[in-house]
Amino acid sequence: MSTSSSGPPYQRIAQSLRRRIESGQLRPGDRVPSTRAIARKWGVAVATAAHALNALAFEGLVQTSPRAGTIVASTASTAGGDRTSPDLTRERIVASAVAVADTEGLAAVSLRGVASRLGAPVTSLYRHVKGKEELLRAMTDSVMGEATLPPKAPAGWRAQLELAARSQWSVLRRHPWMSRTMSITRPLPLANAIVYAEWILRALGGLGLDAELRMRLHIVLYGFIQGLAVNLETEADAASETGMSDSDWMDSQLGAFGALAASGRFPAFAAVLAELDAGFELDLDGLFELGLRSVLDGFARIISRGKS
Numbered sequence: 150m151s152t153s154s155s156g157p158p159y160q161r162i163a164q165s166l167r168r169r170i171e172s173g174q175l176r177p178g179d180r181v182p183s184t185r186a187i188a189r190k191w192g193v194a195v196a197t198a199a200h201a202l203n204a205l206a207f208e209g210l211v212q213t214s215p216r217a218g219t220i221v222a223s224t225a226s227t228a229g230g231d232r233t234s235p236d237l238t239r240e241r242i243v244a245s246a247v248a249v250a251d252t253e254g255l256a257a258v259s260l261r262g263v264a265s266r267l268g269a270p271v272t273s274l275y276r277h278v279k280g281k282e283e284l285l286r287a288m289t290d291s292v293m294g295e296a297t298l299p300p301k302a303p304a305g306w307r308a309q310l311e312l313a314a315r316s317q318w319s320v321l322r323r324h325p326w327m328s329r330t331m332s333i334t335r336p337l338p339l340a341n342a343i344v345y346a347e348w349i350l351r352a353l354g355g356l357g358l359d360a361e362l363r364m365r366l367h368i369v370l371y372g373f374i375q376g377l378a379v380n381l382e383t384e385a386d387a388a389s390e391t392g393m394s395d396s397d398w399m400d401s402q403l404g405a406f407g408a409l410a411a412s413g414r415f416p417a418f419a420a421v422l423a424e425l426d427a428g429f430e431l432d433l434d435g436l437f438e439l440g441l442r443s444v445l446d447g448f449a450r451i452i453s454r455g456k457s
Contacts (some may be wrong), residue, residue, distance in 0.1 A: 158193045160257055162201035167265075170210050170221055181211050181219040204253050208266045237269050239277040243287045247324065250288065254382065255326035260284065286337055289330045293341035296320050298348055306452070307445055309352035310370060313345055314441050317374050325381035333372055345371075357455035366448055373444050377437055399431075 166182075169175045182190070187198035202219055205211045212222045246263045260281060264271040278284045296316040302309050321327055331337070346367060353363045410419035 157254070157256065158191065159197045159200040159204065160253070162187060162191055162193070162198065163204040163257075166201070166205060167208075167210060170205075171265075175221050177221050177223045179221045181205075181221060183218060204257065207249070207252050208262060209268070210265065237267065237273055237277070239287070241267065242274055242277050243284070243291050246284055247288050247292060250326040251324055255285075255329055258284070258288075285330050286339065289327055289337065290339040290341050292320055292324045292327055293339060293345070295323070298344065302348070302352070306352045306356060307449065310349060310445060310448070311441065313348050313352075314370060314374055317345060317371070318378070318437055321374065321378035321381065325378065328375050328378035328382060331371075331375060333368055333375070356452050358452065362451070362455075366451070370444060370448075373440055374437075377433065377440060380433060 166175070175181065181202065184195050184198040184202060187193070187201060188195045191198070202211060206219075209222055211219050242263060245266050246258050249262060249266065250258050258281070260274050260278070261271050263284075264274050278287065296319055298313065298316060303312060331342070336342070349367045349370065350363055353366060358366070406422065409415060410422045413419075
């Protein structure tokens, strides 16, 4: 079966099975195709097939039976969404959407999918959120509020910026999808995001910098954090699609990189590659610390000039 349509393969597989369940073609208790059967039919890795079934299990549509394998769950809807949830709230909807994004990626978030996971008709969600755009805003505001800054700031502008940056990085580490919902060019007026802006701008106050420069430095700092965090989600997506970890993928590319180094066209690259330790690994947390130190060293020079 072709997988040329948009979206990662596991999402397309899950969507196909989800339609069969919701239409009644697969009823509660029916066996769902195994990971190996899915892999053969769709031409994907077994890990990708497993991810598709995990996504459906996360929504409560399938479950594992010790004797039968993966089956349609007894609570799965096969009547087009006629279930109700009397305690449905905006908070529950947002929390469910965040859980879907954390597990399956931002592309998997939809009002229909969230409603399925909550056991509620999709129309009931519109009483609490107007649409997907509002849901994404609420999700972003919610997770930005997870890491609270201390009531008393440490001494010195640099220590304050380090604390805020590491706090934001920890949030993005837990929720990689958020790097795509926060924009520098189109910032969202979210209270929990302004908490960080307030902290950073206050730390940069009283240093001889005008308002425009303080705002630009705040944007530069967040831009660095967001730019690095984008790689967290792209790596998660790539691992889901290929079934390979970043280390496995790099191992598969060593021959090609070696050939480029040996071509003589890139002497500096070849020299570094030859000198690198064989155990070198791309550590995003380490890169974050190196980048943060470099960015703040640059801030220190700007602040020093402002005081002179």
